[in-house]
Amino acid sequence: MHPPLEWYLLFSGALFTIGLIGVLVRRHVLVIFMSVELMLNACNVALAAFGRYLNIIDAQEFVVFVVAVAAAEAAIGLAIILAFARHKNTIDVGEMTILKE
């Protein structure tokens, strides 16, 4: 017997929330980045669950798509963070405030 769908969704929601809180609270740039990835994967879980339980083949297709996008985004994002962190000589987001008015 497969577990009920709701469990998967709850699990996905929990992952998402943890990722969100990570983005908001942590100060290490890489940790924030990891939290973003976590959020993305949480969505993937939800998508896959729906695809399996409601027999929507397109959803599983979409999961692969999302993974590819996440990978690309990771590459670009890391490049930007690296450049900026080197410039500022810090990895603390609190010190990266050049957008301040």
Next chain:
Amino acid sequence: MVSTFFSVKGRSEPLITIIAAGSVALSFLLSILVFLQVGSGTHLDWNLYTWIDSGNFDISIGFYVDELAAIMLLVVTGVSLLVHIYSRGYMHGDPGYYRFFAYLPLFTFSMLMLVLANNFLQLYFFWEAVGLCSYLLIGFWYERPSASFAALKAFLVNRVGDFGFGLGVIFTFVTFGTLSYASVFERADTASTSVLTAITLLLFMGAMGKSAQWPLHVWLPDAMEGPTPVSALIHAATMVTAGVYMVARANPLFEAAQGTLTIVAVVGLVTALLGATIGIVQNDIKRVMAYSTISQLGYMFFALGIGAYVSAIFHLFTHAFFKALLFLGAGSVMHAMNGETDMQKMGGLRSYMPHTFATLTIGGLALAGVPPLAGFWSKDEILGTAFIDHKYWIYALGTLASFFTAFYITRLIALTFLGSPRFDEHEIHPHESPSVMTIPLWVLAALSVVAGFVGVPPENGFIHSFLSGVFEHGEEAAHAGGFSAEVLVLMAVATLVAIAGILLALGVYYWQIPSLNPKVWGERLSFVYRLLWNKYYFDDLYDVWFVRSTKALGNALWFVDSEGVDGAVNGVAKGVSTSSTLLRKIQTGFVGNYALMICIGMVLVVAYLFFQR
């Protein structure tokens, strides 16, 4: 009209004059033609151009020409022409020459359109237009503060009257549904007496303002700040007579509202006495004439009020000539005396300026009402009608005013021309004026002599039969004309009164009889003297009542504007500035904060959508 636009700075004086005077001369010739045509029975009521046509309300610019209009045309164009010619000499060399000859024909145009109007709106429009020209011309020498204030005063007092006039026009439309003379006069009987009384009273208010009747007389003496030709044309012969013309023109309305006519007569009489008494003590030569004009206009309104319409117009006709003559003569004196107007500094000018002396004396005698000059016939007719109607008190008061009239004008002539000079003959060299100025004087003098004969014999002369068609309801028809015994006695009395006034003035000022020394009498009657010298304190009264309260109101409103309105505007700006300073603090630069805000926003949106169901 053409001359107004043609006369701009830089054109040569002679050219400006020719165009302006030429166009007026042309108008004058046309007026003669009109007069002849109307005399043979042709009338005109013709719409030139429909201006507004909306539902019930249609207004056109049109012309209504009957005998009354014809006479007015002659007076307006004739005197205007003479004034234009005279001004060539008087205003020669003035830097504002071009402006003067722009405003003067503009005025003539407005006055003519006023007289020729065939509906009340056109009348009102050009009523205002002549008021405007009066303002422009009184304040002609605008660099003089007294002139600017005088012009403003004239316009404002006029406006008070025009307010009433405007209401009257509106009422007329509301009552009759139309504003054209022909239609309104036809239906004059259909309205109730109280409505007609209201309308006519309001219209008369306008006449009071325009024609300087008490209590709106205060602007005319101050209007003497303007150049003397202006005083002659506007404030003697034409604009101020617009009120008289209006009442005469609207006589079907006024006849149906006898109450108003009584008020008109009373106001006229009061004004006649007011003007005459103040004129006795004035020392400024033009102000004496201004008060004289006020007084004579009072006579005209008084005549209208007792139903003697033809007499009123007759007096308007003769008065235009001799009053214009007097003013132009005064201008000639001022021209010779370097602009001096104080009679106490004149004297003995008879030998220096014979033409001016002669013509001015003729004008003065005409004003005083000495037969056979013009003023005698017209003034006597008015007083005679009063007497024959058993209004003895009115007759007495009017005759008293005549006495004062003779007195003050003789005083003027004595102080100015007779006796020995009271000025330094080495400093001021009076000379006779150039012929461009003296010829109009002689023309007007001649008219002052003969113009009266259009009304002879009394009540039965040419002018009476000429105007009889216009005034169907007037009182004239009731009186038999001609030289009856009663009339002859009245004429004799009037003549004696005039001569008495002349003799008294000569005694005081020329022969200087010791018992009649003016200074001594001034002391004895000091209360009366002060009352007259201060013009019965009307100017001061108005200052306290109206001027100060309006100024205070103005200041208060200015305060509201600068604090309240400006405060609000500035406050808004300040508010924006403050709030922006506060909002700026959101931009911390810290990405985490931004992310938080995105989340919060998202939560709110989801919650809203969720709970919207």
